[in-house]
Amino acid sequence: MHSLSLAIFLASLDQTIIATALPAIALEFKALDQISWVGTAYLLTATAFQPSYGKLSDIFGRKPVFLAAIFLFELGSLLCGLSVNMIMLIISRAIAGVGGGGLIGMVYIIISEIVPIKDRGKYQGMMGGCFGIASVVGPLLGGAFTDKVTWRWSFFINLPLGVITFISVVCLLHLPSPTGSFWAKLIRIDWWGAFTLVVATILLLLPLNWAGSKYAWSDPIIIVLLCLGGVGYAIFVLIEAKVAEEPIAPLHLFKNLKVAACFSINLFHGMAFFALLYFVPLYFQVIKSESATTSGLELLPLILSIVIMAISAGQLVSRTVFFSYGAICIFGSILMIVGSGLTITFSENSSRGQIAGYLLVSGLGIGLILQMTVLAGQGIVEHKSLAAVTSLLTFFRTMGAVFGVAILGTVFNNVFDSNLPPQLQGSLQGFDPTTSAQASPFIIHDFVIALDAAFKVVIVFSGLTFISSLPLITVKPHRDNNQDENMLSLA
Missing domain, CATH: 1.20.1250.20 (MFS general substrate transporter like domains)
Structure with missing residues (x-):
């Protein structure tokens, strides 16, 4: 259970520690007009990929998918800390978001596998406690790193925490993996549904982030993107209902x-x-x-x-x-x-x-x-x-x-x-x-x-x-x- 608590702490800390580092990042890269994308890039990919993790864990097993999420999150964090310009940082945050989108969801999925339902509330309450602690510690650590060392440590701090989490999952978390060849498992993935959901979610989230700040709500760009997002979700529903054999979101x-x-x-x-x-x-x-x-x-x-x-x-x-x-x-x-x-x-x-x-x-x-x-x-x-x-x-x-x-x-x-x-x-x-x-x-x-x-x-x-x-x-x-x-x- 310690590995699951660490994963929740890791994901929650990342969401709060960055806020206090953003002004320093904008100053170093001279990109104040792009600073919102540091948060938006992570949010777009994390949200878009979240529903896919559940079905992927059904196909490949909880543990391999959980480890993959941790690895992607760590890779993105490392690239964020090594970023030499704002474009690299934004892309790196998007990579971290792909992994981060699965961390919290996979923790709750794994808890449902290893804890009897009558005791599940205790452990999920503990996870909520880890989220709260990270929410308090995050801004303080971010401010301290930015003021005393460098803003890059707001990302590098994820590396030792992530390595400890990864190792503890490998060594302490024993979950069975579904049988079948890797190729057979790849075929089972709802590729069309996953692709449509990711695109539709991004098309919807972009105008929600831009409207009222970069563009007016009545701007044609906002209206068109919202409409395209809505059409994307309608297509996704059709795919899940008529095409997908193992849908990501069972209707x-x-x-x-x-x-x-x-x-x-x-x-x-x-x-x-x-x-x-x-x-x-x-x-x-x-x-x-x-x-x-x-x-x-x-x-x-x-x-x-x-x-x-x-x-x-x-x-x-x-x-x-x-x-x-x-x-x-x-x-x-x-x-x-x-x-x-x-x-x-x-x-x-x-x-x-x-x-x-x-x-x-x-x-x-x-x-x-x-x-x-x-x-x-x-x-x-x-x-x-x-x-x-x-x-x-x-x-x-x-x-x-x-x-x-x-x-x-x-x-x-x-x-x-x-x-x-x-x-x-x-x-x-x-x-x-x-x-x-x-x-x-x-x-x-x-x-x-x-x-x-x-x-x-x-x-x-x-x-x-x-x-x-x-x-x-x-x-x-x-x-x-x-x-x-x-x-x-x-x-």
């Missing part, structure tokens, strides 16, 4: 109301969670004039409450069947609604005690739901669909993150601009949060109004999470003794 999963509810919860939960994660630091940096590192520390009430509640919820469903998954998700979404509702009261004069308390409420709700959908989905489907449902759940949460941040960014930009005098509209594009201390009180107040409007959208996301949880109200923690007897061992 029968979406016909099951309870499984579809798990996907929907992950989508809206991801929208709310990552929207807060991205926009609350903006409040501290602009309104409170704090540094990026300090604003990361101000997120501790949110992150720690998520970690504590994720672990506690995992223990709860492992030790009792009294509460259904739906009841837990409903209570968590209510806390999210209350917490996000409280965040719209943020102002220039909000005390740190108030802010910490409001973030704590949101974090408790987010943490309650974090592991529940995976546990519920794995308990509902047959064993042959475990990998597919787990990969898709990870995919929908990531897509939720992209949609949530994009929607909040649009709302924020529009409200901010609409409250400025005509001669100042469009000034947000040139605004630097690090100089917010010199900004006029009028601009600061406009930021407060725009952030409050954005946080109101998080209430909507939380409300949709509540509605999506209702079909799971009768789904209680599973106790499958026959399955428990056939569980694989870590020894």
